[in-house]
Amino acid sequence: MAPETKRLRENTSTDLKKDRPNETLSTTLIELVEQKFAEQTASITATITASIQKSEDRILQEMHEKVNVMSGKIEELTQRVHQLEKEVAVVEKLKERMMQLEAETQDAQTLGGRVGEIEARVATQANESIAADLRVHGVPYQDNENLKSLFHTLCFNLKLTPPPRIREAFRISPRRPNPTVDPIIIIKFEHVRDKAAILRAAGAYRREFKQPLTLQLLGMNSPAAVYLNEQLSRENYEIFREARRLKRLKRLFWVFTRRGIVHVTQCVGAEVMCVESMQKLYDL
Incomplete structure (x- = not known):
């Protein structure tokens, strides 16, 4: 067995210096780890940065x-x-x-x-x-005729004496030359009641003899009919003509004029209605 002095020498500083290569290896290993860690950190950082950039771009x-x-x-x-x-x-x-x-x-x-x-x-x-005017239809024209004398003869034959006083008697001028129908005679009375009197007399004659007035009642040798009607304004004449047409179509029963206004009835016994416009006639 060796002496203790020799054992102590084994642990001298010279022997301890033999362990320094291991310390160098550890340092190198640490550096490699750190380098690897740095590389991984850089890679992760780059990946994260790229991912963030992509996210930012997408957003x-x-x-x-x-x-x-x-x-x-x-x-x-x-x-x-x-x-x-x-x-x-x-x-x-x-x-x-x-x-x-x-x-x-x-x-x-x-x-x-x-x-x-x-x-x-x-x-x-x-x-x-x-209102006091009378229209006479059907009297033939004669040269130098005296219309007042013809009217007085008519009144005498209708037993209307003395005859009503008239202001004027004349023929309406024809619209066309050489008319086929004799122009109408217009007789203007002094009062409306005189016109009404001659119309009543004419109506009594028709009812008594069951025939219309004739030229014989005016002193002419002819049985041709003569018609007496109230003088109408242009508008009322159009209404009267249309009402007569409706009467022929059996849509009106009776059509007559009174004081220049058209009156109608729709059926027997119906109320007499005054027609003052064409629209009112159509409304019936």
């Missing part, structure tokens, strides 16, 4: 697309707002025009009412101006 792209869609919708909405503003302006103009038309319509109605009143007054005056 920006999506946001850009959404912004574009929103811009399109905003543009469309703007156009619709502009169109709506135009339509509102048109509606406002239409409202103004309607209000103007309503005012004009009211004015027209007022004016129409006044015109109707004026027309009614004119029609009344026209009827009053001819």
Whole structure:
């Protein structure tokens, strides 16, 4: 067994220096680990950075697309707002025009009412101006004829004496040259009652003898019929002619005139109605 002194020498500093290569190896290994860790860190960082960049790009792209869609919708909405503003302006103009038309319509109605009143007054005056006039149809024209003398002869034969006083008697000028029908004779009486008297006498003659008046009653040698009628205004004459047409169609029962106004009945025993306009005749 060796002495203790030798054992102590085994643990001297010289022996300890023999362990330094291992320390160098550890340092190198640590550096390699650190380098590897740094490389991995860099790789991870690069990957994360690329992923973040891709995410950012994707998000920006999506946001850009959404912004574009929103811009399109905003543009469309703007156009619709502009169109709506135009339509509102048109509606406002239409409202103004309607209000103007309503005012004009009211004015027209007022004016129409006044015109109707004026027309009614004119029609009344026209009827009053001819209320005492009599139309005689069927008397042939003769040279140098005396119409008053013919009328007095008619009154005598109808037993209407003394004859009613007349203001004027004349023939209406024909509208066409060489007419096939003799012009109508117009007799103007002094009073409406004189015209009514001759019409009553004519009616009594027809009822008594069951025949119309003839030229013989005027002193002419002819059995041709003679007709006495009230003188009518142009409008009332058109109404009378249309009423006679409706009577022939069995739509009216009786048609006659009284004081220049057309009167009708629709059936036997019906109320006598005064027809003052063509529209009222059609309404019947």
